[in-house]
Every structure is written in C-alpha cells, then in structure tokens.
Amino acid sequence: MIIALAGQPNSGKSTIFNQVAGYKTVTSNFPGKTVKYTKSKVKMGKEFEVVDLPGTYSLTSSDLAELEARNYILQKKADVVINVIDASILSRSLELTIQLTELEVPIVICLNMMDEAKKKGIKIDTRKLEEIFGVPVVTTVANKGIGIKKLFSTALEWKKKPNCLKYSKDIEKIISMLSSKIKNEPRRLYAIKILEGDEFFVSQTDIDYRRYQEIIEREHGRPCDLVIASERHALSMNIFERVATVGTPEKSFFDLDRVLMGKLGYPVLAIILYTMFYLVFKFGGVFEDPLLNYFNDLASRIFLGNALLHNIIVGLIQGFAGGIGIVLPYLFPLLICLAFLEDTGYMPRVAFLMDSFFHKIGLHGKTLIPFMLGYGCTVPAIMGTRILESERDRYLAGFLAAFIPCSARTSVIFGIAAFYLGPMTAFLLYITNIIFIGFLGIILSRIYEEKTPGLILEIPSLKTPSLKSMLLKTWLRIREFIIIAWPLLILGSIVLSLMEYYGYDEIVNNLLSPVTILLGLPVAVGTTLIFGILRKELSMLMLIQALGNLSILSKTQMLTFTVFIMYYIPCLATIAAMINEYRVKKTVLIVVTTVIVALILGVIARFIGDAVW
C-alpha cells in the first residue's frame, strides 16, 4: 500500500510527512523546496509507505518537479493520493485538486492549517466539499499533530475514484470530441492537457490537436491554454463559494510585514545576519578551545610500544576531536538559525528585498534562497537552484553558490581565522566573499547573456515556528554529518597518520608543492588540501594533525590557508550534486574556476597578510 502526498508548495505536505515518518525529510517554508520526492515506511495499524511528492501549483509540465509528481501519480504507483491543501487559501488550492481528479485515482482531501483559515475568518463546509468531489475530507493542523491519525486511517480505507467535475458546456463538447479520438487512458485527462498544449501529452498522440484548440480560440478570442486555465479557475471559485463563507478576519494589532518588507527591512536583515554570525561565533568559541585542548592532551599522553598502532590511535583521536571540538560547535547554532529563518517564512521576504540587487548581477531575488541554504551546506543549495525557472539562471546560481562558505568551511573560518586572527578578520572574509560573488555574478551574467524572466514568487504568511520542528530539522542535518562525514573524517585522519608512518605523504606534498610554495604555506599542507576535497573541514583537522599544532603557522599563512579552503574545489558531495543538475561539462567548468580563483585570492591574501602583520 502506497499513499502519496500531493499539494501546492507551502501547504504543509512535508510537515504531515514528518509527523508520520519520524522526521526523515526536511520541511521548509518556501515554494518548491521538496524537489526530489521522499518516502518512508510507516506502521499505523498496518504497514504502508508514504511518499512526499514535490510541491506543485498545477499539473502542467513546465516545471521539472511538477512533471515528476504528475508522472508518479499517472503511472499509478500510489494507491491513494492525499491532496494537502492550505485551508486559508482554499480557492486557489482547489485548482490543483480539480486537476488531480482528472488523473482518476482515489483521492483524500486534507484541509490543513485550519487554524490559519480560522484566523482569516474562513469557514468551510467539509460535508459539502466531500459531496462535490466525491472524496473524504479530513481537517488537520499538521504542525500541532492534529488530525494526522484520522487522515491516514481514512486514506488507508479509501478506494473510490473521485467525481468528474465538468467545465462549461462548449468546452466539454470539445473535450468529448477530442477524447473520442484518443486511445491513451485516462482519455479525458489527455484531451484536457492536449487542449492546454502540454508538450508531454501532445507528444503521446498523433491527433491534429491544433484544429480543436482553434475552435476554442475562435469562440473565446483568447489562447486556448488561458481559456482552460480560466475555466478551471472559475470552477474552483464556484466550488469555493459553495463550500466556504468568509467572515471578518481576526485583527492583528501589528503588521510585522510592514517592517520586514518595507524600507526598514534592510537594516532588519543586516541585524539578523549579524546576530546569526555573532551567535555562531560565541557559541562555537565556548567549546572549541577546551575540547581541543582536552583531546590534544589525551593524544600526547598516549604511549604505545607499537609505533604503527600509536599512529592509528592518535589519528583516530584527532579525527574524533575535530568533529566534536571544531565542527559541531559551529554547525549546531548555524543550522538552528537557518531552520528558524526557513520555518518563519522569512526567506521569501529576503528574496523580495534583495530582488533589485540581484538584478544588478543578472539574477533575481529568488536566487537568495539557495544562497542562504548554501551557508548551511552547498548540496541543498545546488538542489535548491531548481526553484529558478530558466536553465541559465539555475546554472549561474549554482556556479555562484559554490563560492558561498558552507558550514564545513564556516568551521574552518571560525576555527582558524576567527579563533587565531580575531572575529573581525573572519567578518571581513565573509564581506569580501559576498563582494566577490557579486563581482563574479556580473561577469558570468555578461558571458551567459540572457534576459531573466523576472520574479514571480509567492510570499507565504509569516508563521510562528515550532521549536520541535526546528530541532528535528537541525538534528536531521547534523545526523548527516555524524553518520556520513564524521566517520570519513576519522578515517581520513587515520589514513593521514598511516601515510606519515610510511612516508607517502612526502610524495603527495611534493606533487602539490608548486601550489603550497606559491601560497607560502608549509609543504606539509599539501596532503591536507587533498583531504579537503572529501570534506572541507577535513583539511583543517588534517592540518592540525600534519603540523601537530596550528600555532606553528604564521598569521599570514593562516589567512592564506583559510582563503584557499574557502574558495577551492567544492567537496565531493557538491560535485556529485552539480553533475546531477548541470551535467559533467558545466560542473568541470565550475571546479576549474574555483581552483583558479582560490589560487589568485590565496596569493592576494598572502600579500595582504605580509603587509599587515
């Protein structure tokens, strides 16, 4: 038994999924976040599988995510589809519901965010809605866990197809004329989508569809796709009027959006970002020094007769220490802050504020969302570029996002630059990084000249984040570090120990000596740079291990090293994500650029360091 969750972006699909799946996906508050679908086995009386489909406004194949969701349902992979609806914007949401009924699979409607609807003064007659669509309707408040059990128990039992909703007579006439010529099932769906000019459905048949479109266009004097969309819109407005009454909304005594999205929004944004930076630094700093000292002390006190074993143990301790002492203290507060910004719905507001600025670098405001995610991890940033419409925008956004210091790089910036050179240096590194990205954006948008289609972005209402959801989201991302990266880090640390033991590190270091010498770094740093490609924080931990103690490095060397790490080759996971999104050739171009940029900026850092210190 498979239950699929389908719904528009921000309808709370992922929240419902997380409630039953034990938080196996990340939920967030901006359009189109869950691009790849996620699934999980659930036991609730009997065992079944829940699939969280990407959020889609409609089922027309303009968008990759929408296509994925539609194909999934069309291929009858799911036994039941739960259509999750934000009850506070019911009329618009019903347009997707109508399209789902056309797929002719069993549907259960979930009216989510009933509390928000109540605040807006919307009352919904669920019985009437059930009658119209011929499907069960369950009301929920997903973030509080209300109604979830009933939703799934209803879905598990439901096997009937929904009612067929009719458009106006003249359109229905054309639909039935066309569908009598179609062999593919469901015929009605094919007919409607072909009239809409949907490339996928058109390519499946060899009917002269233009003839039918032209009949409609002649009668309505508008493009056929717009006629069908308007029909659907009118139908859902009609249903909305029959099932809902809109009273007076609850008065809120203060409209926060006036501040957040007005002129004051800019200083507020600056304060928020600065506070985030400060919190991460303060929190991480408390733990880094004592933890590292403790483990260094531990490692130095170990004496084993067998030199090989000794090296392995020391490598293991240092790898472990790096994770707990340097990465986690900075990763945790950073991820909490990002989860807060996502869950409140602040991200789309930042996109709104920054749109004009981004236009200057040839992109638009929505790009900021993957960029902000990039401060957490570059992989979701690359995947997040899918919310942009054009391929060129997606590639440029991904190209630039590769240069945003992710949390792994953050731990290097904080662990070395902020810790040894002072927070001001770290702050300046971030500022120059932003300036650099803007500069690169201008260059890239000149190279890939194209008019961006412009911003079309829904601004969902502000929400009070639930602490539980924030913590679970953070935990999920940290778990990724603990399960995947940390063991890798410890393993890398041991491998380095062994390489030292057998003298292999010399070979690698010699090979990389042109780079290290150019940057004015000790030759021993060479090996660590290779490890950094696996995970960026690995290079710093390896550095500690290779040199024994970071304070051997001069201030300039610390700066150069940090700058190089910040910019050179994104980690392996990022490269994999990039190949997935942009194919090999374009990924290689990004990687090569990062190396060149890292070398140039590294040398500049070296000169600046020499001049200052």
Next chain:
Amino acid sequence: MRLDRVKEGTKVQIISIGGGKGVRRRLTELGIFPGEYGTVEKNSFGPILLRINGNNIALGRGIAAKIEVKVE
C-alpha cells in the same frame, strides 16, 4: 494601466496578461487571472507586492509591466 504604474494601496482588476505562455501559466497558477481583483500592497522600490484572493505575490517590475489592469 500597467500594474507597475499603479500606486500603493490601490485596488485593481486584472485586464490582460501579456508575455509568453510560460509567464502566463506561472501567473495563473498563483491565481492571477484576467477579471480577478487584487490590491497593490507595495510599489515603491524593487518588486511589486500584489494581494489576490488572500495571497501575497511578489512580481518583478518586468513581469508587472506585462500585466494590464483597471484601477477600481
């Protein structure tokens, strides 16, 4: 009148949507249809904020310029 020239706080009726099929589809998905009523919540700097059916949509100035409206 073009939507990008409408003053803040004005109620408007959408008359027509210019531009290609792609833009039209994305706008109609969000409930911006000819004949619908909306309010221009913000129009000073950067994108325009249009409130339509209880829903806020940010539209870049280029997009807004393609939407023809009638001021109520």
